[in-house]
């Protein structure tokens with residue numbers, strides 16, 4: 001079968017389409033024939049040996065954390081899954097940057113990491129939204145839940161996670177201002193939850209956000225990090241929540257906690273844990 005592997009860190013040129021073999025599933029595992037895989041920004045971070053990696057990767061490395069498909073073999077031991085089940089997963093048990101391996105036609109995966117797919121959710125939809133949707137769920141259900149009429153600032157509102165956050169926040173009644181990198185993304189973001197958009201590469205997003213929401217936003221959802229997080233304090237109203245969930249432009253610089261005292265703001269950083277055991 002085919003897989004996409006990397007033998008070294010780098011740009012997309014390091015991706016190689018190669019033949020690989022698959023062992024039988026171990027106890028507790030099933031073999032999934034993958035019909036769709038999800039691509040995430042974290043794949044890029046892992047591919048280029050980015051800031052999430054503390055240790056040297058074991059090459060060859062198969063990227064990816066997310067896919068949907070069909071169970072084709074069940075390993076020894078009890079499991080809730082049978083051959084023919086349609087399934088999806090977001091992660092395979094460890095930290096997402098340590099336990100990759102979705103860029104492949106078939107893989108063995110612990111059955112505890114799988115969810116069964118209802119008939120009305122296509123494989124492509126499940127593979128594209130499970131990880132991003134769970135991340136949005138953590139942000140909204142664990143960090144800050146939008147309230148009706150709350151003005152919100154969502155950075156990179158046309159991104160995978162950002163566009164789900166924007167739609168979810170709007171669904172809960174918030175007024176959503178989204179930053180985006182291009183006019184095409186602005187159009188997409190307005191069709192997916194944003195009331196207003198700011199082209200943050202060509203206009204000062206703080207100035208524009210204060211024009212749109214003079215009293216300041218109730219919360220900021222930020223997956224961009226270095227370029228946006230600290231400046232977003234100037235968009236916030238007193239007691240606002242600033243949630244950083246990603247670092248597409250690089251990690252948020254260290255800051256003095258006394259900075260929060262100016263407005264009594266809350267700042268948090270969050271990460272999806274898979275399996276999602278928060279209790």
Ligand SMILES: NC(=O)c1ccc[n+]([C@@H]2O[C@H](COP(=O)([O-])OP(=O)(O)OC[C@H]3O[C@@H](n4cnc5c(N)ncnc54)[C@H](OP(=O)(O)O)[C@@H]3O)[C@@H](O)[C@H]2O)c1
Nearest residue numbers: 040041135159160161180181223245246247248249271272
């Ligand atoms: N905390 C968690 O557990 C968790 C889980 C999933 C994802 N994440 C993080 O959430 C963020 C979004 O993930 P995603 O998969 O939804 O991303 P995505 O769809 O690939 O979108 C990332 C977007 O970030 C924006 N961006 C701003 N500065 C950038 C830069 N210097 N380089 C590249 N992109 C830049 C770009 O949008 P514009 O062109 O509009 O600026 C880009 O399209 C990422 O930082 C990711 O690592 C975190």
